[in-house]
Amino acid sequence: MEIGIKVAPHHVEWKTLLQVAEVADEAEVFYQFWNFDHFYPINSDTNGPCLEAWVTLTGIAQATSRIRIGCMVNGVHYRHPAVLANMASALDIVSEARFELGLGAGWNELESGAYGIELGSLKERFDRFDEALTIVTSLLTQEKTSFTGEYFTLKDARNEPKGPQQPLPICIGGTGEKRTLRSVARYASHWNLPICEDQMFKQKYDVLKQHCETAGTDIEDIKVSTHVFIEEETQASSVISEVHHQNQLGIHQSILYFQPPINMKQVELLTEALTSEFH
Numbered sequence: 072m073e074i075g076i077k078v079a080p081h082h083v084e085w086k087t088l089l090q091v092a093e094v095a096d097e098a099e100v101f102y103q104f105w106n107f108d109h110f111y112p113i114n115s116d117t118n119g120p121c122l123e124a125w126v127t128l129t130g131i132a133q134a135t136s137r138i139r140i141g142c143m144v145n146g147v148h149y150r151h152p153a154v155l156a157n158m159a160s161a162l163d164i165v166s167e168a169r170f171e172l173g174l175g176a177g178w179n180e181l182e183s184g185a186y187g188i189e190l191g192s193l194k195e196r197f198d199r200f201d202e203a204l205t206i207v208t209s210l211l212t213q214e215k216t217s218f219t220g221e222y223f224t225l226k227d228a229r230n231e232p233k234g235p236q237q238p239l240p241i242c243i244g245g246t247g248e249k250r251t252l253r254s255v256a257r258y259a260s261h262w263n264l265p266i267c268e269d270q271m272f273k274q275k276y277d278v279l280k281q282h283c284e285t286a287g288t289d290i291e292d293i294k295v296s297t298h299v300f301i302e303e304e305t306q307a308s309s310v311i312s313e314v315h316h317q318n319q320l321g322i323h324q325s326i327l328y329f330q331p332p333i334n335m336k337q338v339e340l341l342t343e344a345l346t347s348e349f350h
Contacts, residue, residue: 072318074345075296075326077105077143080122081112082331088127089134091329091338096135098342100350103139103171104131105326108146111182114331125158132166140166143263143326144173144244148183148190152203152223156210156230163234171240171261174207176200176251197250198222204258211239242296246271248278256282260293264322267297272320296324303334307344314349 076095078088088106095101108124111117124142132140145155163170176196177183183190190196202220209216210230218225242261245251255262256279264272276295283290299313314325329338 072314072349073102073294073296073324074100074314074349075103075105075324076101077107077298077326077328078333079107079109079113079328079331080124080127081107081109081114082116082119083122083333085122085127085130087333087335088122089131090335091333092131092135092138094335094338094342096138098346098350099137100342100346101138102324103141103326104135105141105143105173106131108142108144108149108173109179109182110186111179113179117181125162129162129165132162132169135169137169139169139171141171141242142173144175144242146175146177146179147200147203148177148188148196152206153210153216153225153228153230155203156207159207159239160211160230160232160234163236163239164232168235170234170236171242172207173242173244173263174200174204175244197247200250200254204254208241208258212237246275248275252279253282253286255279255293256286256288256290261324262293262295263326264295264297267317267320267322269320272297272322276321294323295321296326297322298326298328301327301329301337301341303330303332303337305337307341310341311344311348314345 078091092104095104106124112119112121128140159172199222202222206218216225216228240260241258242263243255243259244263280290299310317325
């Protein structure tokens with residue numbers, strides 16, 4: 072069982088975000104630190120501050136030495152997949168093989184529309200996602216990549232140097248049974264279920280298993296994670312109970328997702344309680 076920690080870079084100062092990452096790096100009970108990929112806050116106050124994901128994650132990579140890092144998850148429509156693959160390889164090098172690439176089709180209409188970044192219909196998002204996954208995985212492993220699709224065209228494209236992790240771990244988040252879980256089976260080593268309800272998890276896992284059988288991949292090779300949402304009033308006992316419950320369900324990584332405002336005292340107290348229980 073793994074325990075991750077996630078702080079979204081919205082409604083938070085950089086200094087606080089960094090402090091949480093440093094606490095997580097020092098506490099061996101935490102396996103991974105996650106942020107998210109948005110330019111606007113995603114809670115009710117969308118007018119608040121939001122730091123960019125890749126820049127903050129790179130800063131965290133330099134400020135830590137043990138904990139694995141990742142973004143849950145990057146919307147592929149925000150960056151050309153060839154650029155994204157280069158960024159991923161570079162961050163894998165900078166973090167000294169502690170990086171995991173989180174990918175998703177994208178969903179936020181507000182920020183996409185505000186920036187003039189085409190999001191498209193649900194079908195278009197997933198058609199583009201399929202192309203992006205093909206391109207990214209090829210650029211991460213092959214010397215040259217050529218590709219002609221509806222959304223992207225590459226000719227003898229290179230990505231050098233590649234990162235030390237071969238293959239680079241890829242996490243895909245979402246629950247869509249037809250497209251998302253099919254992509255997980257084909258491309259991912261990690262599936263993130265954003266919200267875990269017992270019956271829903273079992274149903275989605277069965278669907279993923281079917282996709283794995285079709286793709287000729289082994290579901291046992293795919294890590295499953297979900298969140299434990301931490302509010303201001305959340306008690307350590309309830310967090311410990313939920314982590315145990317998720318583990319019994321078959322979840323491999325429970326991610327403590329701290330909601331703003333971030334209280335460092337709460338982070339420290341929960342870290343102590345989890346260390347006492349699980350380490």
